[in-house]
Amino acid sequence: MKRISACVIVLTFLTAAVCSAAAVTYKDKLGKQITVTTPVKRAVFFETYELSAALDVWNSIAGISRYAYVNDLMLALKPDIAKSIPSAGSGSDVNIEMLLRLRPDIVLTWTFKPETVKFMEEKGLKVIAVYPESLSELYEVMRFQGRLFCKEKKVESVISQMEKIFTLIRERVSKIPVNRRKKAIWLGGKPTTVSGAIGVNNDIFLLINSINPASASVRDRSADVPIERIVAWNPDVIFIWGSAKYGADDILGNSQWRYVSAVKTGRVFKAPKWSTWSPRLAVIALWMAANIYPEDLRDVYLEKTAENFYRSVYGISYRSVNRIEK
Structure with a gap:
């Protein structure tokens, strides 16, 4: 039993180590190849924050869209969201000064304003633009986010x-x-x-x-x-x-x-x-x-x-x- 317990501990440690050291490459909707080290520790969600709520990655959310402050689901899950998670505007009106202060590992936004995405990238930010145009593409984005936060099993359950x-x-x-x-x-x-x-x-x-x-x-x-x-x-x-x-x-x-x-x-x-x-x-x-x-x-x-x-x-x-x- 001691040997079995030791093996379980080692396997758990190795799984965590692989997760922490993994590099994930993703081609976003604007055709950019982005490589991210996972699990992401500081993410800003301008879009798909309802998915982030399902993954229970609150500790990894450095910032969020101002629209999340009036989202019924986000308010039900985190009533103090406006106090606990700062906003840097939205995907269509980014507050770049605030965004830079948040020091995100990754920014998830949409393709509405490609020039805004480019502007954020020019400031040294790693930006992923999504725009699911089918159910299969939505699942693809969900699975990618599962990999970002090492929540693959949770995504498959969802x-x-x-x-x-x-x-x-x-x-x-x-x-x-x-x-x-x-x-x-x-x-x-x-x-x-x-x-x-x-x-x-x-x-x-x-x-x-x-x-x-x-x-x-x-x-x-x-x-x-x-x-x-x-x-x-x-x-x-x-x-x-x-x-x-x-x-x-x-x-x-x-x-x-x-x-x-x-x-x-x-x-x-x-x-x-x-x-x-x-x-x-x-x-x-x-x-x-x-x-x-x-x-x-x-x-x-x-x-x-x-x-x-x-x-x-x-x-x-x-x-x-x-x-x-x-």
């Missing part, structure tokens, strides 16, 4: 929980015949900005077995289109980005939309303010599926599924987060 929900959705919608498939669109910051053929949103529409009519002509992430085109598409269901400055009532009460099927039937829904670059994408997908095909998911209890997911992934109750959101 992905497994996501896949449970995706499998449930697939099982329910796979037998829906072609003539019952519904058309649905996702609106962005403006009511005429639609998600196109590229992106996580379109992947979810495909997973749900619905039709995104915008994908046929908008061969990009998103685009502004004339209201007449949306009327011509005549979607059965409309989803609105959770952080948009307008809501379902603005669409339902606008005479320009009155001939659209989704408006006629009152099936216009504003998504919660959750990131789609997050494990919570799975719950969003179930919410979307339930609103597109309510008759096929009528016995699936969204809140119960979300409760199990939150407890498994984040270790907290969905209800506690939901109260903050409301």
Whole structure:
């Protein structure tokens, strides 16, 4: 038994040593090859901080986006987040002086402003820019972050929980015949900005077995289109980005939309303010599926599924987060 215990101790030590000494190379969304020594001790998250919360790497977060201060999940997990983790702005408005004071090993941001990424790099910072454009790319980013913090097993556990929900959705919608498939669109910051053929949103529409009519002509992430085109598409269901400055009532009460099927039937829904670059994408997908095909998911209890997911992934109750959101 002493020999076995000694072997376990040695193996544990070797595993920790390998983890601490590993160098991880990653090609980011801007095409840059970045090599990082893991585990990362000081990271600044301008994006994907909802994932960092799932990995429980609070001690490795040197700074965070100012948007994390109003994020329901982050507030539920760490109520004192604004006091305990400094902010250096966001990926679109970086406070470079603060960022340099934080002395991060790595900065995780998005590709919205490549010039900002270049500026940070010119200041000697190691910057990784992400922009998951599919579910598989999201998983890739998640697995990379697992390697950054030596949390590979936790990431696989999170992905497994996501896949449970995706499998449930697939099982329910796979037998829906072609003539019952519904058309649905996702609106962005403006009511005429639609998600196109590229992106996580379109992947979810495909997973749900619905039709995104915008994908046929908008061969990009998103685009502004004339209201007449949306009327011509005549979607059965409309989803609105959770952080948009307008809501379902603005669409339902606008005479320009009155001939659209989704408006006629009152099936216009504003998504919660959750990131789609997050494990919570799975719950969003179930919410979307339930609103597109309510008759096929009528016995699936969204809140119960979300409760199990939150407890498994984040270790907290969905209800506690939901109260903050409301």
